[in-house]
Amino acid sequence: MIPALVVFAYLGVVLYIGIFAFRTSRSNSAEDYFLAGRSLGPTVFLLSLFGTNMTAFSILGASGHAFANGIVTFGLMASSSALVIPVCLFAIGTRLWALGKRNHFMTPVQMFRDRWECGHIGTVIFAVQAALLVPYIIIAVMGGGTVLRAITNGYIPYELGGAIVSSVVMAYVFLGGMRGTAWVNALQTTLFLLFGTIAVFVIGGGMGGFREAMEALLASPATSPLLTRERISPWYFFSYTFIPLSSIAFPHICIFCLTARNVTYFRKTIVLYPICMLFIWMPSVFLGVVANQATAVPAIQAKLEARAQLATQSAALTPDARAQLRARAAGDDVILRLVDGYAPLWLAALLGAAVMAAVMASDSQILALSTMFTEDIFAFYQGAKRFGPHMQVITGRIFVVLVTAVAYLIALRTPQSIFDVATQYAFAGYASLVPLLVAALFWKNSTKWGALATTLWTASAVAAVAVIQNYIPPPPPGTSIVVWAIGDWEIVTRGATGTFVTGMLPVVPMTLISAMLMIAVSLATKDFAKPSDATLSRYFRR
Amino acid sequence: MRSLAIAAVVLLYVLHQDFWFWREARPLVFGFLPIGLFYHAAFTVASAGALWLLVIFAWPSHLEEE
Numbered sequence: 001m002i003p004a005l006v007v008f009a010y011l012g013v014v015l016y017i018g019i020f021a022f023r024t025s026r027s028n029s030a031e032d033y034f035l036a037g038r039s040l041g042p043t044v045f046l047l048s049l050f051g052t053n054m055t056a057f058s059i060l061g062a063s064g065h066a067f068a069n070g071i072v073t074f075g076l077m078a079s080s081s082a083l084v085i086p087v088c089l090f091a092i093g094t095r096l097w098a099l100g101k102r103n104h105f106m107t108p109v110q111m112f113r114d115r116w117e118c119g120h121i122g123t124v125i126f127a128v129q130a131a132l133l134v135p136y137i138i139i140a141v142m143g144g145g146t147v148l149r150a151i152t153n154g155y156i157p158y159e160l161g162g163a164i165v166s167s168v169v170m171a172y173v174f175l176g177g178m179r180g181t182a183w184v185n186a187l188q189t190t191l192f193l194l195f196g197t198i199a200v201f202v203i204g205g206g207m208g209g210f211r212e213a214m215e216a217l218l219a220s221p222a223t224s225p226l227l228t229r230e231r232i233s234p235w236y237f238f239s240y241t242f243i244p245l246s247s248i249a250f251p252h253i254c255i256f257c258l259t260a261r262n263v264t265y266f267r268k269t270i271v272l273y274p275i276c277m278l279f280i281w282m283p284s285v286f287l288g289v290v291a292n293q294a295t296a297v298p299a300i301q302a303k304l305e306a307r308a309q310l311a312t313q314s315a316a317l318t319p320d321a322r323a324q325l326r327a328r329a330a331g332d333d334v335i336l337r338l339v340d341g342y343a344p345l346w347l348a349a350l351l352g353a354a355v356m357a358a359v360m361a362s363d364s365q366i367l368a369l370s371t372m373f374t375e376d377i378f379a380f381y382q383g384a385k386r387f388g389p390h391m392q393v394i395t396g397r398i399f400v401v402l403v404t405a406v407a408y409l410i411a412l413r414t415p416q417s418i419f420d421v422a423t424q425y426a427f428a429g430y431a432s433l434v435p436l437l438v439a440a441l442f443w444k445n446s447t448k449w450g451a452l453a454t455t456l457w458t459a460s461a462v463a464a465v466a467v468i469q470n471y472i473p474p475p476p477p478g479t480s481i482v483v484w485a486i487g488d489w490e491i492v493t494r495g496a497t498g499t500f501v502t503g504m505l506p507v508v509p510m511t512l513i514s515a516m517l518m519i520a521v522s523l524a525t526k527d528f529a530k531p532s533d534a535t536l537s538r539y540f541r542r
Numbered sequence: 543m544r545s546l547a548i549a550a551v552v553l554l555y556v557l558h559q560d561f562w563f564w565r566e567a568r569p570l571v572f573g574f575l576p577i578g579l580f581y582h583a584a585f586t587v588a589s590a591g592a593l594w595l596l597v598i599f600a601w602p603s604h605l606e607e608e
Contacts, residue, residue: 071579075558079582083554083589090596098605210574218567227567227576234561241558263605267597274589282583286575541604 004152006349007356011168014184014360018172021180030392033177034106034371035259040179042265044186049269050276051185052256052364053085053247054192062281066288067331068307070226073288076237078281081244082274088248088434089273093257094266095441100258103538108254108437109376115440115539116448117531119380124452125436126376128459129251132426133365137403140362141166141411147359150336151352162411169360170404173367174397178259181363188357189276195354196283198347199339203287206342210286213293222308223292239504242511246430249437252368284335291334297341303329314476322476370399425465428507432458435515439522444540447529450522454514461510468492468499547595554592558585 025032040048066073096111105111109129113122144165145158156164172180204210217223225231247253260266294300306328314322336355339348374396377383383391435454439446468483475481477496484492493500501509563578571580 071576074579075560075582079585079589080558082586083551083558083592086589086593087551087596090593094602094605211570214570214574214576224567227578228565229563229578230565234559234564238559241555267601270597271590271594274586274593278583278586286579 002345003349003352004155007148007151007352010353010356011164014172014187015168017183017187018174018176018180021172021176021183025177025179028390028393030374030389030396031104031106032179033393033396034367034374035255036177036179036182038101038259039261040182040259040265041261042268044182045260045265046269046272046276047186047189048182049089049185049253049256050273051189051192051361052252054189054280054358054361061332062284063288063291063335064330064332066285067291067303067334068329069231070228070289071285072229072232072237074281074285075229076240077243078277078285080241081247082277084241084244085247086270086273088245089257089266090270092248092437092441093253094263096254096257096437097260097263097266099441099539106255106258107372107375108251109372112436112440112451113380115531115535116446116451117535118448118451121448121452121455122376122380125433125455126372128429128455129433130369130372131459132429132462133251133369134407135426136365137362137369137407138411138414140169140359140365141404141407143359144169144356145411147352147355151356159412162408165356165360166404166408169363169366170400173363173370174400177396178255178367181367182256182259184360184363188361191350191354191357192280193276195350196280199287199335199343199351200283202344202347203290203338203342207290207294210290213290216293217289226289226292233503235503236500236505239508242431242505242507243427245434245511246427246507249430249433250368251372252364254437255368255371256364287335287338288331291331291338294338294341297337299337299340300334303331303334310477315479317476319473322474326474366400366403369403370396373399425462425469425506428465428505428510429458429462431507432461432510432514434511435518438515439518441539443522444536445522445526445530446518447522447525447531449525449529450518450520453517453521457514457517458510461506461513465499465506468494543595543599547592547599550592550595554585554589560585 026037029037031037062073062077065077096108099105099111103111103114105114109122109126112125113119141162145160145162148156148161148164149158152161172184176183207213214227218227229237291300292304295304306325310322310325310329314325317325336351339351343351374392378395379392383395433455436451439450439454472481472483472494474496475494480490480493480495480500482490482493483499489502491502493503499506560578560581563581566578567576569577571577575583
């Protein structure tokens with residue numbers, strides 16, 4: 001009961017933050033609501049940008065992945081992000097900030113339209129960006145319902161839990177706009193940092209020390225590979241370094257780059273970003289690996305038994321039976337189980353708040369979608385001129401309510417697996433859109449037709465991968481189904497954990513082809529589609 | 543120094559692919575941290591160092607004037 005009370009107290013605090021942000025807003029302008037008046041200070045900018053990038057996956061999914069795959073999780077997802085994301089902020093984020101401030105841009109599409117002197121192509125980019133963002137919002141509503149049900153031991157049903165969490169998120173985004181969202185994200189990051197460090201010490205003490213646990217894992221042939229990377233190929237490992245490119249192309253991150261009061265605030269964020277990654281991801285991954293030795297916890301023991309059964313009998317099982325066994329072996333809740341088994345009540349309460357903070361990370365995405373709709377569609381298609389600029393904020397707020405309500409209704413009716421697939425490949429989609437940003441900011445000869453080719457390719461590639469994932473059931477672990485081959489060369493395969501292109505994640509060919517299309521189509525069209533010198537001089541001053 | 547800072551970032555990207563600890567769990571650093579995990583933790587700290595060099599020596603200061 002205490003964890004549930006702490007979670008409700010947390011919901012109350014974030015709601016109050018929204019109200020406080022509403023009261024302290026200086027004007028009713030769109031820039032103030034959507035970008036906090038471009039006035040965020042350095043500490044909130046760092047903590048909030050980091051929190052905006054962290055989803056429920058960072059705390060729960062990372063430990064679940066490490067539970068099944070071992071220490072490789074940190075190299076795949078954390079250390080590569082610790083380098084690539086800050087480099088993108090350095091090279092692209094700072095330039096977006098400067099252009100946004102000078103030209104009053106509030107969304108990436110506004111910049112693309114101006115840079116390439118286009119209108120409807122910008123709308124196509126908006127549509128693809130929005131389509132890739134919506135599943136995250138739906139997943140968050142589902143997460144809210146699931147977590148509240150789990151924390152209250154079923155006292156609050158899934159439907160009511162989803163409604164409560166969605167309403168709280170909607171309320172503070174509606175009232176506080178970017179200012180409220182940034183403050184809530186800063187609080188969320190602080191909670192993550194606190195929980196991770198404390199959890200390692202408390203659970204380590206409860207298990208009788210990590211030294212013995214590691215030696216025991218190494219002694220068993222079934223678990224010793226979890227402490228190395230022998231089960232995956234170097235190419236697969238390399239392909240993961242493309243995933244963090246997606247971060248800077250996510251609209252909520254692009255838009256967040258515009259909120260800093262001064263470009264120098266990026267400095268601290270860029271340097272400290274890897275340290276934040278270390279403090280949040282290392283405990284998640286380490287505890288996920290160590291959970292393989294926590295056989296005294298019945299729920300974890302049941303997962304290990306399901307995994308052993310999957311390894312020995314998988315080939316003889318039907319796809320449905322295999323999927324059920326895979327679900328029983330899944331480790332997304334191992335940290336919750338470790339806390340149940342080894343930690344005192346107060347840590348469980350802190351974890352409850354941290355988990356709730358993680359599933360509420362959709363706030364930035366809802367606000368970004370609202371900003372994009374208001375600026376890229378409503379204002380662009382004459383809405384601001386016809387109804388006046390004050391209608392922009394009202395439209396934005398109405399859109400926040402609509403997006404949340406629609407996401408809630410969809411979450412009630414649709415299986416989560418569909419959106420799990422969508423979010424899995426949204427990362428690849430956004431990484432594939434990075435050439436748009438790079439070309440707009442660094443390449444004079446890029447054209448709107450190159451941008452259109454890149455965008456359409458991204459949409460088609462994400463759709464193709466989603467179709468493969470949905471219609472070809474995963475084969476038993478260690479095997480793969482060939483989807484497309486030339487002679488003996490297997491190009492596209494469906495494995496137990498996803499779709500692969502020549503053994504790598506689809507993100508690699510998607511991003512490279514996207515860049516090649518931008519180059520080839522721009523060069524082919526530059527004679528008649530190159531923007532005017534006046535436009536280019538605003539982007540390339542020297 | 544600007545080139546050095548950029549080279550440090552590129553070098554780190556290459557060093558992320560640490561095939562030399564691929565199949566090794568030992569030594570356990572501090573008695574409990576597999577060497578592959580320790581390497582990537584150290585890599586993360588080194589990234590902060592390289593990024594510090596980048597913001598000191600390659601900072602786009604012309605953007606501050608805009």
